[in-house]
Amino acid sequence: MYTFNKEERLCNKKLIDKLFHNGSSFLCYPFKASWLFIDEPGEFPTQILFSVSKRRYKRAVDRNLIKRRTREAYRLNKQQHLYNVLISLDKRIILSVGFIGKEIVEYDFMEKKMLKLLTQLCAEITK
Structure with missing residues (x-):
């Protein structure tokens, strides 16, 4: 329930390209989320990608800190705010959080904004 497995990470280059070319996106400052429904079967209802701009944060230490905090906020809140909705709809998505x-x-602050992002994403999905 409160884990973040390798299978939940979005690593497939074809899926990433598909997400950024065909997906929907919205802004929930300080995050930008892009998402897309997929038909491929899988163990988890969501595969996710976290990114931080190298142009804005030159030092890898800073980028890694931001990604760690973002992943932790997602890991603790994904089940009740995202997975339950997707399982009830019987859908799978790929998601990018920049x-x-x-x-x-x-x-x-990051956790509060992640909660807002997840609720906004659920509202977009159920439209």
Whole structure:
């Protein structure tokens, strides 16, 4: 329930290209989310990709810190805010969450915004 397995990560280049060319996206500052329904069977209802701009954050230490905080906020809240909705709809999605903020923020703020992003994503999915 509160895990983040390798199978949940989006690594397939073809799926990533498909996501960015055909997917829908929305902004929930400091995150930008892109998502797309897929038909491929899998163990988990979502595969996700986290990204942080190398242009904005030159140091890898900063990029890794932001990705760690984002992954943790997602890991703790995905089950009740995203997976339950997707399982009830019997759908699977691929998702990209990019950090577009101008400064490194604290974890509490990031978790609050991740909750907002997940609820907004569920609203988009159920339309």
